Amino acid sequence: MNYDARRLGLYGVLGALVVFYLVPLEIGLVTSLKANPLATLPFAPPTPEGFTLSEWTRAFGALQSGLVNSLLLAVPATIFSALLGSMAAYGLTSLDWRGQVGLFTLFLAGIFIPYQAVLLPVSRFWAVYAPLEEWLSVLWLLPVLEEYHGELLTLVITHVAYGIPICTLLFRSYYKELSTEMVEAAKLDGATAYTIYRRVILPLSVPMFAVTLIYQFTQVWNDLLFALIIMGPGEGAPVTVGLTNLGSSLSDPGFAVKMAGAFIAALPTMIVYVVFGEQFAEGVAT
């Protein structure tokens, strides 16, 4: 009997925690559907009269292009940083030579860098020394491409560069677990470093790619700082920037539209997270 009471208590606490973690989201959701959020209790669902989808439409209209931009940003950035991370980890782990650990430490340190410490040089670099949107101006004559895509490209490259350290870490811990004898066997079989990567290591990396892609996608999609500084508000802005500007005026804080916007912006990463939760947790725990 005592045991059951304890178990019940345990589930009670866990349930309370669920409420704690989900309440803001629940509130956000119901608020986004209310015509007048200030009129009702925050966590109460909207009354039939007060129910509206207009905030969602409004938010979606405002964030539409941002969503596309975020996608254009996050997908290539994720893929390339994962790929480069895998390559770097391979070169530093699966083959054998002196000084690997030291070099890896340099990669590792890059994970922890506060972006404010590099923000000015990076923004200056892209603005002054490598204005890709000017260099590639030829491309903008094509129908689909716009100049801001050039700026997005700079953002992609930036995120790839800063994503390499964590991807390298993830892959390295994975590659360390692979059998060294297997790599030696491949060497004896006549494989070059490139062939070993292509035919042995890469195919075996698929599980880790899943983890890395998911983790990196989340990081890049959710970033505000670089998006704000390198791209700024405007046509090419990713959705995070758009969201900060949504519905803020002194007279009407526009919480409903803000909530709707928040959900729209968060939906991709939330979906990725819920569907691929295992891999996400694995990446986080490394």
Next chain:
Amino acid sequence: MFDRIHDAVGTGKGDDEQRVDARTDGGTATVSDEDDGGFFDSVSRDFLGSLPFWLPPFVLMGFFVYGAIGWNFALSLVNVQQFNDPNYAQLDFEQYARAFGDPTFIQAAQNTAVLLVAFTLACLVAGLLVAILIDRHIRFENTFRTVYLLPFSLSFVVTAQFWLWLYNYQSGLVNVVTQAVGLGRYQWISNPQLALGAVVFALIWQFSGYAMVVYLAGLRAIPDEHYEAARVDGASTLKMYWRVIVPQLKGATISASVVLMVFALKAFDFLYALAGSYFPPNGTDILATMMVRQAFSAGQRSYAAAIGIMLFLLALAVIAPYLTYQYRRGEL
């Protein structure tokens, strides 16, 4: 040799002749008569082979990380007015001196420290407690874990929107609750005394799930026998956790702390989104927000560069011991 294999296997498949022919030109591995690059030993061979793999990422990352920091340091030594056309002959630490005399900077530094410590500790404690609860062989474990980690998958910007609403003076949930229990309503964001705490609480909401995951992995790594032995030795549950389990989570604690502290240093995204501008709510200005403001709103770029460097040193102070610790343990 393959003639022998052939004999050993026995054909019975007809057409011996052809088979013999086919095999004799199969060829063995080409054994060259000269050594290829005789002075390379196999270690160097591995090194060369690995270069095209790690060098490009290293160069890219190296430029954006180490190159950028170096450049930033140079910028911090330059006069503010000359930022766009720096006179590198006239370098000084003026901006650093300025920082230490600037009350805004001092305040921001203090806030950063408070955020760092309070946020990290609270996340660790909360994460540990939740992890311990989850570790107790409960059903629907995956569901609970997914829910608790969900906030971590959200952008700072998104969570800022939610908490902006939650902290709303008139109708936000927090005030609704405090009013209901008789504590009255508070200006969570506008009141400088409360703002930082409110921010820290929101961040804990977002990140304690991360600490939980790390601790859960750490707990899972402890063999069941430890729990059983402690129980047999007559330890109460509390004692058992405190004296047997928690000490073994040292590694998890350290790695989680480091990551959390680095996130705390990055909290710019949250504060900017909360305020919608470069001016975070009063009392919540941290070094990160100050840096960005000085750079892109106040036009004090070299000052901002100096702040950035100091932020970097702060981060270094956190990770350098960590990296040394990991290196010594051979975990790298």
Next chain:
Amino acid sequence: MAELVLDGVTKYFDDDGDRIVAVDDASIDIEDGEFLVLVGPSGCGKSTTLRMIAGLETVSEGELRLNDTVINDRAPAERDVAMVFQSYALYPHMTVRENMAFGLEESTEMDDDDIDERVSETAAMMGIEDLLDRKPRELSGGQQQRVALGRAIVRDPEVFLMDEPLSNLDAKLRSTMRTELQRLQEDLGVTTVYVTHDQTEAMTMGDRIAILNDGRLQQVATPLDAYHEPANEFVAGFLGEPSMNFFDASVEDGSLVTDQFTYPLSEGTLADLDGASEARLGVRPEDIELVEEPVDEHDYAVTVDVVEPLGDENNVYLEFDADGDDGDGRTFTAVVDGTHPVAAGDELGARIPESAIHVFDADTGVALHNRDRDSDEQVVPQ
């Protein structure tokens, strides 16, 4: 033709200023088609030696020659050697067929059909043709081992290298595979270097065995030569199970005097000792005969301490009566026929024939005198 020569091969590691010598000046001439076993306790340098031959470790000093060509600086892929690893090291994401074809694809110019044919033939020879489309994780340990072997064989190399390939198998499978490996090697006639820590494998499989200890080569000889004429105490103690009995002795008046007994020596044996004053006497358990009572000059009164019946044999642990109550209770071992009834507490005589004794230098352990090989008794190594 594949003659492999190790000429003064040395390997050291420099670690933080300390130099660790893993292999010290090893020289072995391996003939074409020979099955050479490198054997020794853990850490003796046998695996390092094998890996140097493979090219997975560099040679610090000395030369490795394959058919008179120095191969020290050749990449592993260019030495035309194939290796079977202890863990098999199969590619987990490839089928058996792909595993076996990999080496041919990467190191030869053969076209796909030829490769396919070779793989099928080798698979048939190894008895794994039914497994060609499976992945390694679907196979048992024994099957994986065959695939690993097949992968090596299919490359038709000059030399086979095997690093304790049987140690991950259970005992029954191990002895079956031992026989099969031997047969295979004989059929294929490829020069093979085989590493093991198990002296039984070494004795039964090798044309010759090379015993290593602490990085140094102790002896290179045929199994029987090494067994009956060990070069030193280490080899004598390493080969044979149960291992040889050793007694510290001083040489006095033409006899070996130990704590427990005095052993008179004949002139010939004494001459071999070359005036040494301290020595160690060695005698193998199977050479000790148990008699009712000590009668001859090399019979000693003993009491049986423990008997381990093995069926065909008994391992008998004996104590010298001369030890008395103040003795240290040291036992030595004799192996007798299983049908010979012996019980703990029996008081018997142990006969140690002079034809069977070995005498070793007390300091260096070098063998001064080994047993007679022409004795009447047919000794079968255990």
